[in-house]
Amino acid sequence: MKVPFNSKDREVCIIGLGYVGLTLAVVMAEAGFKVTGVERNNHINDLVNSGKAHFLEIGLDARLEQQVKNGNLKSVISIDEVESASVYIITVGTPLVNNSKTTNLEAIKLVSEGVAKRLKADDIVILRSTVKIGVSRNVVKPLLDEAGVEYKLAFCPERTLEGKALAELVSLPQVVGGLDDASTMRASDIFGFLTPTIIRVTTLETAEIIKLINNTQRDLMFAFANEIAGYCDVVGISAREVINSANIGYPRSSLALPGPVGGPCLEKDPYILSEGIKALKGNPALALLGRTVNEELPKVTIENIQLLLDKKVTSQEKLKFTIAGLAFKGRPETSDLRGTLAIPIIDEIKRILPNVEIFGYDPACSNEEISSLGITPCGNLEDVFKDSSVLLFQNNNPAFEKLNLNSLSRLMRQNGIIYDLWSQFDGTSLELSNGVRYGGHGLMYLYNK
Ligand SMILES: NC(=O)c1ccc[n+]([C@@H]2O[C@H](COP(=O)([O-])OP(=O)(O)OC[C@H]3O[C@@H](n4cnc5c(N)ncnc54)[C@H](O)[C@@H]3O)[C@@H](O)[C@H]2O)c1
Missing domain, CATH: 3.40.50.720 (NAD(P)-binding Rossmann-like Domain)
Incomplete structure (x- = not known):
């Protein structure tokens, strides 16, 4: 079902039109939302408004161009230029500070301050960037509270695969964790226009950690595959043969094949998970070991x-x-x-x-x-x-x-x-x-x- 014309959440503002923000913007525009992206990078902003993506994602250019032409999607440089919105989705980057392997939250903080300045009563803010546990509640919420109005807040992680994002945004289950039940329901309704399955979880932190452990599990799975490759190299046999043969017809084996593990998520998410767990005096030993191997x-x-x-x-x-x-x-x-x-x-x-x-x-x-x-x-x-x-x-x-x-x-x-x-x-x-x-x-x- 398309978003009804008179829906109170039809006008959406997505802040940060990178891989995550831009693919989401296109899929939301296609679902009937009126989307304004906020992208501070002039080059990206101009490209988006001319209907072109700044990265390769098969099919994205044509679909983006269509939505820009329809008037369902546009990009502006600053949040001050957004005409009106009741939904704010934050999709800015959360890079690691390289030598300390801790997350740089500057963009998240800056954007939250910007959103707070224009937040109206009953608006909803959805955090979608990958963050360490507790950032929605302890970093974003206090900044939004400065607005002095009642609002909804949810963490709704992005779990798509680069290269398949457009298809997965409308097929993968969307995890939704709200500050309270009303926030969870409201965010669920919004994502319900995109994908058939919504997984409602009880807290912001539950949604935050799901994203992190999904990626850490992948990192560990590949780390084990890479370690198997090392075993096979010292034994003098083929790792590909070992892994494929171990998996064939055996339901308790789902070994991955070895290979380089990188990309914007797997290289950092185990560290983001570890940072949050260590701050709470937990022990993320395995998560860090996977990184070491890879x-x-x-x-x-x-x-x-x-x-x-x-x-x-x-x-x-x-x-x-x-x-x-x-x-x-x-x-x-x-x-x-x-x-x-x-x-x-x-x-x-x-x-x-x-x-x-x-x-x-x-x-x-x-x-x-x-x-x-x-x-x-x-x-x-x-x-x-x-x-x-x-x-x-x-x-x-x-x-x-x-x-x-x-x-x-x-x-x-x-x-x-x-x-x-x-x-x-x-x-x-x-x-x-x-x-x-x-x-x-x-x-x-x-x-x-
Ligand atoms: N790339 C992926 O496949 C993927 C998947 C899942 C989750 N994530 C997470 O989603 C978040 C975004 O990832 P990405 O790959 O899209 O990052 P990205 O760096 O490609 O995009 C972020 C965009 O935000 C813009 N930006 C930063 N600060 C801004 C501001 N104050 N105002 C307006 N625009 C601003 C940047 O110019 C950039 O274009 C990260 O937390 C990442 O870990 C990424």
């Missing part, structure tokens, strides 16, 4: 490659080291470089192999985005192989699975190394040229064949 991958990878190079490559020339797949994940395809392990991998290459020249390729990223990582963009997939001594697959973009490594290896340097962090190819049936060898994370045994 963050070791860049170092282990480049150390392994160094050993492989020492054994085979004799050339004194500056070697070409190419990273294929730079975004934090390949599937669903994204251009998002936030939290990508390509960045610590590049740092490790510079530290451990200072004489190599680093090149990069990602079909989803522009040359400008690739250059921003301090490496040289390859023009096309052939360039990825041409003269490379090392080719590292950092993500599993769909463009890679069709590659014919047997013929492309001819373009590589003698005794080159293909190191795959995603075991995307059947290494046992490859017939590579030029002495090039294939293997990788959980597939180290292939190099010794």
Whole structure:
């Protein structure tokens, strides 16, 4: 059902039009809400108003353009320019302060102060950014209370997958935790226009922690997969075979496959969870351990490659080291470089192999985005192989699975190394040229064949 024209919550203000805010804005506009986004970044603001997204999400541009044209969605620079709204949804970023691994809440505070200045009696504020436990009640609420009016407050976490956000916003269950029952019901009614299932929980904190533990569980699941890859590498067997065989037909096994774990959520949410739990004198030991395992991958990878190079490559020339797949994940395809392990991998290459020249390729990223990582963009997939001594697959973009490594290896340097962090190819049936060898994370045994 579409939002009725006379609904008291038809006018929605979404603050922060990043990945979360913009996809939500489009889906809400499609559901019949009249959406005004507030985005302080001029470039993003202009793009949105011209119907274009500032990131890759399949189908988003066309749907955004449609809603902008219909007049259901527009973006403004400041909350002062919002004509009217009864619903305020906060979707600004909550980055980590890197060296302390604590959350920077400045944007949340600033936005809450801005909302408080225009809050009217019976408006509702929905916090959707990922926050540590207690932020809705102890940080946002006191700032909103300054308005001196009665209002509703709910925490409604975003749990969509980048690349599938538009579909998941209208299909995933939406968790809703309100300050009180009236807040929960009101937020539930709003999200009920988007998705069929609403999970009402009893407190703000319950909703906050659900988001954090969902992502921490994923991080831990991948950490275990990465640790299994390490076990298999020392035993000299295939991690892919071990994991797939363990899962087949066995209902009590749901092991993930190993690979780099990054992105704007998994790289920080276990820390945000830990920060809140530690502040309450709890012990988030496992959450932090998962991060430790997943963050070791860049170092282990480049150390392994160094050993492989020492054994085979004799050339004194500056070697070409190419990273294929730079975004934090390949599937669903994204251009998002936030939290990508390509960045610590590049740092490790510079530290451990200072004489190599680093090149990069990602079909989803522009040359400008690739250059921003301090490496040289390859023009096309052939360039990825041409003269490379090392080719590292950092993500599993769909463009890679069709590659014919047997013929492309001819373009590589003698005794080159293909190191795959995603075991995307059947290494046992490859017939590579030029002495090039294939293997990788959980597939180290292939190099010794
Ligand atoms: N990216 C995801 O897939 C995802 C998924 C679930 C949850 N989250 C969480 O949602 C939140 C937002 O994530 P994101 O990826 O959309 O972040 P983002 O950095 O892409 O977007 C945030 C936007 O808010 C804008 N902004 C910041 N302060 C502002 C202000 N005072 N006024 C107006 N605009 C302002 C920024 O310019 C930016 O465009 C974070 O807490 C994140 O952890 C993200």
